[in-house]
Amino acid sequence: MTISVADYAVECAEQGLRGNYAVCRPDFTVDQAYDYTAVEQAVWRVLCDRQTKLTEKLAHKTYLDGVKALGLLDRIPDFDVVSQRLKDLTGWTLVAVPGLIPAEPFFDHLANRRFPVTNWLRTDDELDYIVEPDMFHDFFGHVPALTQPAFADFMQMYGATAEKLIAAGGGEMITRLYWYTAEYGLMQGEGEPLKAFGAGLMSSFTELQFAVSDPKAHHVPFDIETVMRTGYEIDKFQRAYFVLPSFAALKGAFEQADLMAIVERHKNAGPLDPAAVGVSRQAAA
Numbered sequence: 001m002t003i004s005v006a007d008y009a010v011e012c013a014e015q016g017l018r019g020n021y022a023v024c025r026p027d028f029t030v031d032q033a034y035d036y037t038a039v040e041q042a043v044w045r046v047l048c049d050r051q052t053k054l055t056e057k058l059a060h061k062t063y064l065d066g067v068k069a070l071g072l073l074d075r076i077p078d079f080d081v082v083s084q085r086l087k088d089l090t091g092w093t094l095v096a097v098p099g100l101i102p103a104e105p106f107f108d109h110l111a112n113r114r115f116p117v118t119n120w121l122r123t124d125d126e127l128d129y130i131v132e133p134d135m136f137h138d139f140f141g142h143v144p145a146l147t148q149p150a151f152a153d154f155m156q157m158y159g160a161t162a163e164k165l166i167a168a169g170g171g172e173m174i175t176r177l178y179w180y181t182a183e184y185g186l187m188q189g190e191g192e193p194l195k196a197f198g199a200g201l202m203s204s205f206t207e208l209q210f211a212v213s214d215p216k217a218h219h220v221p222f223d224i225e226t227v228m229r230t231g232y233e234i235d236k237f238q239r240a241y242f243v244l245p246s247f248a249a250l251k252g253a254f255e256q257a258d259l260m261a262i263v264e265r266h267k268n269a270g271p272l273d274p275a276a277v278g279v280s281r282q283a284a285a
């Protein structure tokens with residue numbers, strides 16, 4: 001049973017979350033209300049300029065192609081304008097939300113090719129760290145990959161399947177899959193250098209560099225069952241990064257795996273230690 005907007009608004013106020021949940025529609029969306037100040041526009045440019053210097057070197061080509069296709073860095077994006085471009089490419093649109101939203105409406109938006117983007121931006125003393133996801137994380141981090149058809153399909157299928165797997169006891173396992181792909185995924189096609197695409201990396205100045213370039217980063221070939229079993233870090237660098245060969249491989253793995261059987265096999269087991277998962281490419285080299 002999903003939580004009501006009114007109850008969620010109370011919970012968020014108690015937790016000190018800064019979005020205005022009192023004005024949500026029943027699906028937890030709000031108007032973007034494009035009335036950003038000159039200071040907010042300046043923060044957006046600083047964030048984008050600084051991070052683009054890194055993404056040009058460390059982000060996968062698919063992410064950079066997405067940025068180019070959406071043209072999103074000069075000023076705070078107008079979600080309606082970007083939605084039109086994204087819709088033409090992969091059928092996705094953006095919806096504005098006040099911040100984190102409950103799982104059920106979040107998955108419903110994904111299942112219907114709507115990506116929720118927070119409508120407010122961090123302040124200039126939060127450039128390097130913010131507790132809640134803000135517009136920079138949601139937009140700069142997540143949206144470019146949604147221009148890629150196979151990844152766009154994966155995200156839609158993920159949203160459509162998540163509730164069933166949660167009901168079967170696979171809530172943590174399905175969250176790990178999102179975490180290690182949409183948030184912290186790396187990619188390396190045949191003959192290509194290792195690059196990143198996950199939003200948690202795209203929106204992090206320090207972890208993007210660590211994940212791709214630091215010899216201490218633990219790189220593990222993507223395997224959907226292993227990913228669903230591997231624990232993760234919330235407030236420090238990940239101790240494992242899974243490396244996809246392509247978005248098509250991610251989509252194919254999701255379509256072909258018997259996800260319910262994976263949940264049944266492992267739902268009562270504790271998470272695998274990320275540091276012990278797979279064979280480090282560095283160690284194997």
Ligand SMILES: [Fe+2]
Pocket residue numbers: 133137138142183199200
């Ligand atoms: Fe995210």
